[in-house]
Amino acid sequence: MKQARIAFEGRVQQAWEDHGKVRLADGRRLDEREVTWLPPVTPGAIFALGLNYADHAAEIAFKAPEEPMVFLKGANTLVGHRAFTPRPTDATNMHYECELAIVVGKPARNVAKADAYHYIAGYTVANDYAVRNYLEGFYRPNFRIKSRDNCTPIGPWLVDAADIPDPMNLRLTTRVNGETTQEGSTKDMLFDVPFLIEYFSAFMTLQPGDVILTGTPKGTVNVMPGDEVVTEIEGIGALHNTIIERKA
Incomplete structure (x- = not known):
């Protein structure tokens, strides 16, 4: 559903x-x-994975991490399907990031990977924009990049976990103004969905409504005001978003 x-x-x-x-x-x-x-879910905590695909890490000249590189995002970042995301006027490289988003369905603490899927309510599509020239460093993603208002479109649908039998084999695609610019598969994640549930729940209790953004593959392209960006994940949906200009 x-x-x-x-x-x-x-x-x-x-x-x-x-x-x-x-x-x-x-x-x-x-x-x-x-x-x-x-946004199809009112989030609790929002966790975001950086560099969870080796090809994307290589694309932006970073070494792939040996354990999850995670940061938190504010709820202010989320915006729905067909909404607008501002590009600061001083941005030199602002790119999309098509990501599978996990929505937690029930409290999860010390969950083994083998049981991880029982704690997931469903999945949706996220587009976690980054202003690359705002980045401070590998181990400290600049707060201005990932917690900007409306910088993370999400949706349109929340798809029941039961309807996605294998979330680790889904095609991801991004189109900018109708042209395909990014293609990848969730099978190429460094840290897969069960691992992430086990990893987070080992030191904290995940709560219903918590959202985990699982990173993006290579193919990120600079976008400009007026561009329409469609991030799509097989079986889940196509998320439309338009870039507008905002004074920095």
Whole structure:
């Protein structure tokens, strides 16, 4: 099942995918452009993996990490499908990052990899933009990069975990203005989904609604105001976003 959070007729509502339409709880079916899309989950903690694909690490001239490189993001960063993300006027390289997002479904503490999937509610698509010239260093991702307002579109759908039998074999694609610029597969993650659940839950309790962004493969390209960026993950959905300019 694919579900979403939308704003329609002055209130926030749950909605479901229904043969290419958005179905409301009262049964009405709408075109996706008739509603305002919100992030499909109200997050607790947001964890983000840096350099979780070796080819992306090589692309930006970094050594692939030997253990997960993780940072936290604020809820202010999330924005929904078909929303706008600002590019600072002093950015010299701002690129998208198509990422599989894990949504935790129940409290998880000291979970073994073999049991990890039992703690996942579902998956969605995230696009975790980075302003590369703001980066301070390998071990300290600059706060200005990853906690900017509206810098992480997410959605459109939250897909039930049961509907994704193998999240470690999904195709990821990014298109900029209709041109394919990034292709990869979740099978190439350095630290896979079960490992991450085990890793985090070994030292903290994951809570329902926590979100884990799992990194991006190579193919990141500088984007400019006016560009439409579509990040898509097989079986989960296509997330549309448009870049606008904002004074730094």
